[in-house]
Amino acid sequence: MSLSGELMGDLKIHDVQNTDIGRRAIIVSPPEPPAEYLMGDPKDSIYLGRTTVFNVPFYWNFRRLTNPHIAITGITGSGKSYLIKTFLLRAALVWNANAIIIDWAGEYKAWVKQVNGIVVALGRGSFLNLLDLGGMKPSDRIKQVIRSLEILTDIGQYPEQRRLIEEAIEKAYLNAGFKLSEKDQKDALGNPLRPPTLKDVQKNLQEMLEAGTYEFPAELQNAIYKIKKFTLEGDDYFAEQSTIDLDKLLTSGLVAIDLSGLPDETFRALAALTILQFIKEKMRMEGWKPEKGIKLLVVLDEAWKISKDENSDAVMIVREGRKYQFALIVASQTPTDISEVIFSNVGTVIMLRLKFEKYLDYLQNSLRFSNYIRQQILGFGVGQAAISMAYEQTTPFSETFILKRIDGEEPIVDYFIDILSVLTEAQRRDETMPKSFSMERTAFKKRLREMGLNDQRVEELSTLIEKKAKHIDAIEFVIELERSGVSRKTITMFFRELGIDDSTIINIFTRADQKKTGAGERELTQVTLE
Numbered sequence: 001m002s003l004s005g006e007l008m009g010d011l012k013i014h015d016v017q018n019t020d021i022g023r024r025a026i027i028v029s030p031p032e033p034p035a036e037y038l039m040g041d042p043k044d045s046i047y048l049g050r051t052t053v054f055n056v057p058f059y060w061n062f063r064r065l066t067n068p069h070i071a072i073t074g075i076t077g078s079g080k081s082y083l084i085k086t087f088l089l090r091a092a093l094v095w096n097a098n099a100i101i102i103d104w105a106g107e108y109k110a111w112v113k114q115v116n117g118i119v120v121a122l123g124r125g126s127f128l129n130l131l132d133l134g135g136m137k138p139s140d141r142i143k144q145v146i147r148s149l150e151i152l153t154d155i156g157q158y159p160e161q162r163r164l165i166e167e168a169i170e171k172a173y174l175n176a177g178f179k180l181s182e183k184d185q186k187d188a189l190g191n192p193l194r195p196p197t198l199k200d201v202q203k204n205l206q207e208m209l210e211a212g213t214y215e216f217p218a219e220l221q222n223a224i225y226k227i228k229k230f231t232l233e234g235d236d237y238f239a240e241q242s243t244i245d246l247d248k249l250l251t252s253g254l255v256a257i258d259l260s261g262l263p264d265e266t267f268r269a270l271a272a273l274t275i276l277q278f279i280k281e282k283m284r285m286e287g288w289k290p291e292k293g294i295k296l297l298v299v300l301d302e303a304w305k306i307s308k309d310e311n312s313d314a315v316m317i318v319r320e321g322r323k324y325q326f327a328l329i330v331a332s333q334t335p336t337d338i339s340e341v342i343f344s345n346v347g348t349v350i351m352l353r354l355k356f357e358k359y360l361d362y363l364q365n366s367l368r369f370s371n372y373i374r375q376q377i378l379g380f381g382v383g384q385a386a387i388s389m390a391y392e393q394t395t396p397f398s399e400t401f402i403l404k405r406i407d408g409e410e411p412i413v414d415y416f417i418d419i420l421s422v423l424t425e426a427q428r429r430d431e432t433m434p435k436s437f438s439m440e441r442t443a444f445k446k447r448l449r450e451m452g453l454n455d456q457r458v459e460e461l462s463t464l465i466e467k468k469a470k471h472i473d474a475i476e477f478v479i480e481l482e483r484s485g486v487s488r489k490t491i492t493m494f495f496r497e498l499g500i501d502d503s504t505i506i507n508i509f510t511r512a513d514q515k516k517t518g519a520g521e522r523e524l525t526q527v528t529l530e
């Protein structure tokens, strides 16, 4: 008894933190790739943050990787979009790379405008002709269109309908003067031939039905019905001549193609697939020249329909590796919405915080990272990331490592001035009545300085607002500003700039006076605006 007691005393059993175990594992096999793999030339790589174990600054570069494509996953709020924005801005600086964000939910719009990019909204008077050729032969383009329809509709299950549609598309090209197996076709005057649209395809099918000679009219009717989804007046975004010049957009800096105005997921997915197909074709023609860095970044955020289907162009691009001169960035909060082919073939997988064991099973199965890393991912805070790299040559070290935090660019954050407390019951119920007014954080702080607040006061106020989830009550805000010596005239100008109407401004001042003097609701002070 006493002997083992002494032994126990010597061994000092105590709790060990997970991180300590991680550090100890260094002795066995290095927990991070060696610094030379992590630290790239800043003129040719993208800084993302520092590693947890050796505090090495990690610069992402694709040159030693199997391909430049990236998959990102993490729960909502874990920092996926922030990472993408940081990446795009730095890639523009380092490689002069252009970027196309296929913006599913319209969530990148505001940011793209702020950084002087271009936003193109599909669905509000903008069209993308599905039968555009983008430099392809009609026969190749037809295959792509049919593949898209197979992913997005059920025609794959009805071979006869599929065949009818394919033939009707061929006929539409032929009627428009095209030969099926030639590229870049011109008319007699040397102008590019004008491609047909889905409306011509529908007409061809309808004419066939009216001729009454085809033996399965029900199949024909179903085929027409499926094309009609895309040709109906008002929903014909893909059935008119294109108003969007994709070629030009590929070299226009930062571009967001906003799909949020399209009626449903099928339309959004069709747009995304079509855009990917054109980009892929264009880049295939130019060929991969790694010495030039990355020419174009293509972002697919939460586009599960086309990240999951094995026949989708997103999956094909990743599978085919680095033969295109662009990098595809695929992000999703649900790893299982991204095809396993993508995870096991992209050069880089970035895992932000994840919550479910089944998702980690899924990822660990293709990426083979340690259980230690797995545990860490479950406990990540915002911006913490595990990075898994697939090098072209086999390596003697772990290819998955952890960054303390994605060291990013300042994101756009709005501050809100709430006026709810000065509204009457009726105004509160009125849905058209705004309840708060906002301004972007950096602009807001700049205005505070212009109103005469010193840096310390600006930070104090900013902290106060941050603490209340970026909101501040208008009355409290006035009291704070007056405490810093800002005049009512100046405050009035700021409120008007935010869009607050004069009668509300008077109410805010009145209530601020009441609050300062401790006067009750009834003893109204007289306030006028200068």
Ligand SMILES: Nc1ncnc2c1ncn2[C@@H]1O[C@H](COP(=O)(O)OP(=O)(O)O)[C@@H](O)[C@H]1O
Residues within 6 Å of the ligand: 074, 075, 076, 077, 078, 079, 080, 081, 082, 083, 382, 383, 384, 405, 406, 407, 408, 411
């Ligand atoms: N690395 C980071 N550093 C600082 N703030 C971050 C970081 N990543 C995310 N955030 C902030 O966290 C919030 C959620 O991030 P976001 O990128 O929108 O998440 P997701 O796209 O995964 O839903 C945003 O307000 C963002 O500014």
Ligand SMILES: [Mg+2]
Residues within 6 Å of the ligand: 080, 081, 082, 301
């Ligand atoms: Mg996001």
